[in-house]
Amino acid sequence: MKATVAIAVNVFRESVRDKVLYNLVLFAVVLIGASYLIGQLTAGQDIKIIKDLGLAAISVFGLFIAVFIGIGLVSKEVDKRSIYSLLAKPIHRPQFVLGKYCGLTLTLAVNVAVMAAALYAVLFYMSWGVSEATAQSWDAPALDPALLKAVGLILVELMLVTAIALFFSTFSTPMLSAAFTFGLFIVGHFSSDLRNFQDAVDSPAAARVARGLYWVLPNLAQFDIKADVVHGQPVPLGYMAVTIGYAACYITMLLVISMLVFARRDFK
Amino acid sequence: MSILRVPRVLRGGEFGSVLAIAMIALALLGGAVQLQATREQRFPPPDGGDEAMYIRSAATLRRLSGAYTALAADGYWIRALQYYGGTKRRLQGLEWVPEPPPMLKALTSDNYSLLYPMLDLASSLDPRFTIAYRFGAVFLAEAYPRGAGRPDLAVALLEKGVRAQPDKWEYMEDIGFVHYWYAHNYRAAAGWFQKAADIPGAPWWLRSLAATTLAQGGDRQSSRIMWEAIRQSAAIDWLRQDAERRLQQLKALDDIDNLQQSVDAFMRRAGQPPADWLTLVRARVIPGVPVDPARTPYELTAEGRVHLAASSPLAPLPEEPRQIDAPEASPR
Numbered sequence: 395m396k397a398t399v400a401i402a403v404n405v406f407r408e409s410v411r412d413k414v415l416y417n418l419v420l421f422a423v424v425l426i427g428a429s430y431l432i433g434q435l436t437a438g439q440d441i442k443i444i445k446d447l448g449l450a451a452i453s454v455f456g457l458f459i460a461v462f463i464g465i466g467l468v469s470k471e472v473d474k475r476s477i478y479s480l481l482a483k484p485i486h487r488p489q490f491v492l493g494k495y496c497g498l499t500l501t502l503a504v505n506v507a508v509m510a511a512a513l514y515a516v517l518f519y520m521s522w523g524v525s526e527a528t529a530q531s532w533d534a535p536a537l538d539p540a541l542l543k544a545v546g547l548i549l550v551e552l553m554l555v556t557a558i559a560l561f562f563s564t565f566s567t568p569m570l571s572a573a574f575t576f577g578l579f580i581v582g583h584f585s586s587d588l589r590n591f592q593d594a595v596d597s598p599a600a601a602r603v604a605r606g607l608y609w610v611l612p613n614l615a616q617f618d619i620k621a622d623v624v625h626g627q628p629v630p631l632g633y634m635a636v637t638i639g640y641a642a643c644y645i646t647m648l649l650v651i652s653m654l655v656f657a658r659r660d661f662k
Numbered sequence: 663m664s665i666l667r668v669p670r671v672l673r674g675g676e677f678g679s680v681l682a683i684a685m686i687a688l689a690l691l692g693g694a695v696q697l698q699a700t701r702e703q704r705f706p707p708p709d710g711g712d713e714a715m716y717i718r719s720a721a722t723l724r725r726l727s728g729a730y731t732a733l734a735a736d737g738y739w740i741r742a743l744q745y746y747g748g749t750k751r752r753l754q755g756l757e758w759v760p761e762p763p764p765m766l767k768a769l770t771s772d773n774y775s776l777l778y779p780m781l782d783l784a785s786s787l788d789p790r791f792t793i794a795y796r797f798g799a800v801f802l803a804e805a806y807p808r809g810a811g812r813p814d815l816a817v818a819l820l821e822k823g824v825r826a827q828p829d830k831w832e833y834m835e836d837i838g839f840v841h842y843w844y845a846h847n848y849r850a851a852a853g854w855f856q857k858a859a860d861i862p863g864a865p866w867w868l869r870s871l872a873a874t875t876l877a878q879g880g881d882r883q884s885s886r887i888m889w890e891a892i893r894q895s896a897a898i899d900w901l902r903q904d905a906e907r908r909l910q911q912l913k914a915l916d917d918i919d920n921l922q923q924s925v926d927a928f929m930r931r932a933g934q935p936p937a938d939w940l941t942l943v944r945a946r947v948i949p950g951v952p953v954d955p956a957r958t959p960y961e962l963t964a965e966g967r968v969h970l971a972a973s974s975p976l977a978p979l980p981e982e983p984r985q986i987d988a989p990e991a992s993p994r
Contacts, residue, residue, distance in 0.1 A: 432740070442793075443736045450733045527896070533792065583728045614729070621732040625790045 397485045398493040405497020406504075409463060414501060417455050421509050424451060425516050440520055441536050442624055448513035449544055449620045455509065456502055456552040457579065463501070464559025465571035467494040468656065477661055488653035495560055495649060502552050510545045534626030543634060544623040550641045551617035555579060557648040558612065564656045582614030612644055718779055720786030727787065735788030742780035742794070746801045746809075749774055753807035774810035777801060781819055785826075792832070795823035799836055800904070803844040805978070813844035834858035835868060842875060842888065843980070852876035867891050886912050910955035911976050921952055921960060921968045935966030 409415070428447050432440045468491075471477040480490065514537060521529065521536035534540065558578050562571035581588075588611070591604030616637050619629050717723050727734035753773060781798035785791050801809050803816035817840055823833040838854030841847040855872035858864050871891065874884045886909065893905035924947050929935055936942050939951045939962055952960045958974035970977050 442791075443740075446732045446736050450730045453729065528899075531792075533790070580728065584725070618729045620729075621788060621790070624732060627790075 397483075398489045398496065401485070401490060401493025402496035402500060405467070405494055406500045409459075409498070409501040412463075414459060414463065415505065415508075417459065418505065418508050418512070421451055421455055422512050425512060429516050429520055441517065441532055444516060444520055445513075445541065445624045446620070448509075448516065449541070449548065449624070452506055452509045452513070452545060453548050453551075453620075456506055456548060457555060459502060459505060460498070460552045460556040461559050461572055461575050461579075463498055464556045465563045465568045465575065467498060467560055468563045469568050469571070472661065481661070487657045491560065491564070491653045491656050492649065495556065495652075498556050498560075499553055502556065503549060506545060506549045506552070510542070513541070532626075534624065538623070538626070540623050540626070540629065543629050544620050547617040547619055547634070547637060550638055551614055554612060554614070554617075554641050554645055554648075557645045557652075561648045561652045561655075564652045564659065578612060579614065582612045583618070585611060585613045585615055613640070616640070715776055715779055715783075718783070720783055723783060723787060731787045735784045735791055735794070738780050738784040738787065739791065739794050742777060742784060742798065742801075745780060746774070746777055749777075750808060773807070774802075774812075777810050778812070778815045778819070782822075785819065785822060789826035792823075792830075795820055795833060796836055797900075799840060803840045805844070805980075813840050816840045816844070829861055831858040831861035831864040831868070834861070835864075838872075838875075839888070839892075843885070848875050848879040865891075865895065882912060882915065907976065908980070911979050914954045914970055914974075914976050915979060917952065917954065918960065918968050918970065921948070924948060925962070925966050925968060929966050935964065936962065938962060 425444070425448055429440065429444050432443050432447075468477075471480060481487070517536045524536075529535070555575065559571060559575045562574045566574065585608050587594075588604045588608035591608075592598070592601035595601055595604075619633075622629055717726070723734055724731055777798075781794055781802070784794040785798070788794070799816035799820050802819065803809060803811075803813040805811050817837055820833045820837045820840070823830060824837070827833070834854050835858040838851040838858065841854060842851035852872045852875040855868050855875060859868035859872055871884075871888060874881075874887065878884050889905050889908045889912065893902055893909065896902035896905055924942065925936065928942060928945065928947050936945075939948070939959070942948045943950060954960060954970055954974050954976055956975045958971045958976075961969040961971050963969065970979050
């Protein structure tokens with residue numbers, strides 16, 4: 395446990411040293427710049443658009459961090475040959491994989507939390523001094539706490555994407571790992587097409603394969619509640635619980651396989 | 663060590679070379695900006711050349727935008743706003759305004775032809791995008807050249823909104839409003855006002871508006887009541903300002919009627935039209951040169967007809983309300 399925590403903290407420190415947190419500055423600039431421009435353009439719907447933009451930016455920035463750091467978590471250590479000195483220490487290989495995963499998750503959590511706080515700050519600024527009549531025309535209040543549900547599921551989705559990236563990085567090159575991870579991210583958002591594949595093809599066998607893939611591949615569309623939250627639609631806690639439970643199972647499965655692959659890997 | 667390295671760059675000849683490179687870079691950037699300005703001056707880019715929609719299928723865009731469909735909807739809404747504003751400004755800047763697009767036919771004019779597809783895409787990508795339906799309908803229904811002059815498309819867009827959110831009384835009110843104000847179909851308008859009034863949470867005045875519209879059709883007083891209700895309930899400044907402008911237009915219509923009566927009375931007495939407003943002022947028919955609610959003087963023609971000045975911010979005035987004789991179009 396101690397070794398896992400040490401590795402996780404080290405991954406976080408390394409990401410700070412690699413200036414990963416600089417993306418927060420970019421996020422703030424994008425959001426503040428956009429809020430000014432959109433305020434001039436959108437005829438009273440700036441709050442809705444700022445929420446859309448902020449949530450999408452949290453997701454995109456997080457995705458890039460998850461993929462591009464996730465794919466290097468293991469391969470970087472191998473390339474730099476620092477894996478030899480690490481494994482010579484009293485660290486089990488599963489602890490190494492778990493520590494790496496937890497470290498990147500910590501980085502993502504800090505990023506997402508800061509970006510969410512920046513989004514609320516911009517929304518507070520945009521809604522300051524707005525008349526009550528205008529505020530009533532919004533689908534949801536500007537500082538709607540329900541936004542945190544969308545942010546929470548974005549973080550959970552990013553944790554799943556990180557697990558996918560880490561899984562590929564245990565046995566593949568960074569370039570291929572990135573391609574596979576992005577591929578799964580895209581497929582994961584169109585899984586409903588796989589479910590309804592029988593409507594598009596005549597072959598029952600192809601439909602069965604598609605349906606099988608639908609159940610096996612990560613279903614990322616369920617983490618996307620951005621539009622619901624922005625429009626003030628209720629997102630039941632039961633839905634949140636089931637979705638987070640799904641992610642927990644999938645992440646655990648990926649980590650177990652990653653540990654297994656990494657444990658059997660020969661670095662000679 | 664690193665502390666020593668930085669000042670070393672700034673010492674002696676190296677500082678000079680860095681400065682020289684920076685100056686050259688700045689000069690080159692200035693040259694590029696100047697050349698671009700010259701090119702735009704000599705070979706101006708075509709006006710509205712960017713008005714193209716490469717993808718018109720909402721299903722395709724939904725696929726392409728993945729988890730970011732709401733953001734894509736925002737993008738199309740902003741584009742629709744810019745397109746509407748740009749086209750309107752361009753048309754209002756023309757001395758000669760092209761013929762309006764034919765009503766109830768497919769859009770054949772290049773002007774505003776992309777407005778409905780853009781709004782349709784925005785509302786398909788985000789079916790709960792309230793403002794795209796409500797403002798979009800105004801842009802579509804508004805008489806040409808201030809808008810597309812297509813109340814039929816405005817109603818189609820709002821009906822799409824009703825299908826997405828059947829309990830949204832605002833869309834039904836807007837459909838009634840489009841029928842009333844732009845299409846002058848008062849029976850359909852009354853039907854939609856009534857339908858909106860039946861939705862729980864709808865304001866009380868919708869029911870009386872439905873009754874008044876059905877009983878009196880396009881009466882100017884009914885129009886005033888409707889615009890006043892819109893002005894008071896408008897949550898967005900733009901909508902409130904538009905309602906205020908409409909109320910001023912109605913006031914101008916009243917003014918013109920009263921002034922015309924005065925001019926007609928003068929003509930009966932004098933046997934000829936007045937030469938100008940000062941003739942009427944001197945004859946003590948009117949106290950001074952009459953101005954519209956936007957403070958622009960009314961025009962008096964040589965034949966003795968009173969008009970709103972073309973330069974008035976209130977021009978053009980809305981079409982006068984008609985009797986209840988429009989074809990029936992009951993709400994679905």
